[in-house]
Amino acid sequence: MKFLEKVCSIPTAPFAEGFVARYVRSFVKARPKLRLRRDGAGNLLIELPSTSRLPRWVFTAHMDHPGMVAGRMAGKDVLEADFRGWVHVDYVRGAKVRFFNDTGAGWEEVTGRVIEAAAEEDDRLLVPSKVKVRVSRPVAAGSPGMFDLGEGRVRGKRFYCRCCDDLAGVAGALTMLDALLRRPPQSPVAVLLTRGEEEGMIGAVAAAKKPVLLRKSDRLVAIETSARQPHAPLGAGAIIRIGDKSSIFDSSLCYFMTRQAEALAKKDSTFKFHRSLMPGGTCEATVYDVYGFMTGSICVALGNYHNMDREKRKLGAEYIDIDDWKNMVKLFVHLARMGHEYEPGHKLLKERIEQRFNRLAPLLG
Numbered sequence: 001m002k003f004l005e006k007v008c009s010i011p012t013a014p015f016a017e018g019f020v021a022r023y024v025r026s027f028v029k030a031r032p033k034l035r036l037r038r039d040g041a042g043n044l045l046i047e048l049p050s051t052s053r054l055p056r057w058v059f060t061a062h063m064d065h066p067g068m069v070a071g072r073m074a075g076k077d078v079l080e081a082d083f084r085g086w087v088h089v090d091y092v093r094g095a096k097v098r099f100f101n102d103t104g105a106g107w108e109e110v111t112g113r114v115i116e117a118a119a120e121e122d123d124r125l126l127v128p129s130k131v132k133v134r135v136s137r138p139v140a141a142g143s144p145g146m147f148d149l150g151e152g153r154v155r156g157k158r159f160y161c162r163c164c165d166d167l168a169g170v171a172g173a174l175t176m177l178d179a180l181l182r183r184p185p186q187s188p189v190a191v192l193l194t195r196g197e198e199e200g201m202i203g204a205v206a207a208a209k210k211p212v213l214l215r216k217s218d219r220l221v222a223i224e225t226s227a228r229q230p231h232a233p234l235g236a237g238a239i240i241r242i243g244d245k246s247s248i249f250d251s252s253l254c255y256f257m258t259r260q261a262e263a264l265a266k267k268d269s270t271f272k273f274h275r276s277l278m279p280g281g282t283c284e285a286t287v288y289d290v291y292g293f294m295t296g297s298i299c300v301a302l303g304n305y306h307n308m309d310r311e312k313r314k315l316g317a318e319y320i321d322i323d324d325w326k327n328m329v330k331l332f333v334h335l336a337r338m339g340h341e342y343e344p345g346h347k348l349l350k351e352r353i354e355q356r357f358n359r360l361a362p363l364l365g
């Protein structure tokens with residue numbers, strides 16, 4: 001839980017993930033056993049030490065969230081900024097926002113209000129690309145800007161923040177690493193943190209197209225918070241996400257994850273999960289799949305996806321169920337520990353099917 005509030009409260013935006021990256025560097029520095037690598041795109045890989053030659057399990061999350069990147073000041077209190085990520089322009093016009101100037105050790109917050117939002121690119125008629133913001137103080141070019149919806153806070157069973165997608169995923173991955181450091185698993189385990197997901201999974205494509213940090217033998221688990229669905233509400237547990245809006249993920253890996261989740265539920269009566277196709281958006285697992293990696297995905301259901309409260313038709317903090325998130329982390333840790341048992345292909349499922357077949361085949365006559 002401590003990472004959930006802390007990490008989700010870090011300012012970020014697509015292509016302006018520097019504060020999150022800085023936090024990750026300090027996290028690794030404080031844990032001398034971990035190793036941190038970076039590729040040319042600025043994606044980060046945190047590795048647990050391992051001497052094992054078994055295939056590696058890589059849990060991936062993205063470090064950005066829909067928001068703005070500061071451009072130049074046009075006059076003393078008007079900032080021009082790029083808007084990045086999919087948010088309907090009606091929500092952006094007039095929005096209260098906050099920009100974050102880098103102070104070296106942290107950030108200085110600058111409040112503002114969107115006074116102009118233009119949706120001008122042909123393929124994104126409903127999504128702003130450029131905004132003008134009236135700001136209380138000058139903002140340095142390149143600084144991230146976010147909707148002013150507050151830092152992470154717990155209210156009852158829910159966690160609210162201006163950003164859950166996907167810093168709640170990053171927080172889950174870091175929490176898992178701490179648990180694994182106490183008792184290392186047999187398989188090598190790493191965490192890949194990517195950039196620019198909200199603009200078309202740009203960091204993940206860079207990581208998959210010419211892999212520097214990834215290996216073709218990796219088993220990938222893409223972590224997300226994903227727009228809740230009628231069949232996947234908040235509070236129903238961790239979700240083994242078998243597919244998204246664009247593709248479905250590795251069947252045998254998803255089956256292994258499901259069997260492991262079932263085993264975990266037998267041991268731990270508080271653990272809840274379900275399998276679901278989450279069609280609210282396309283996630284990085286699709287990219288890894290497209291580039292030939294073996295990929296599954298785990299997520300939690302998200303309220304106010306991309307800060308759009310569609311019932312009230314206004315901006316709202318994103319929110320998740322705290323127990324869902326805790327269950328998601330439990331599943332990461334369990335999978336990391338049991339990953340060495342995974343064999344690609346459907347041997348396991350075929351055995352189960354054939355057991356029954358052999359027993360009942362005589363009934364076919």
Ligand SMILES: [Zn+2]
Nearest residue numbers: 165166224225
């Ligand atoms: Zn996301």
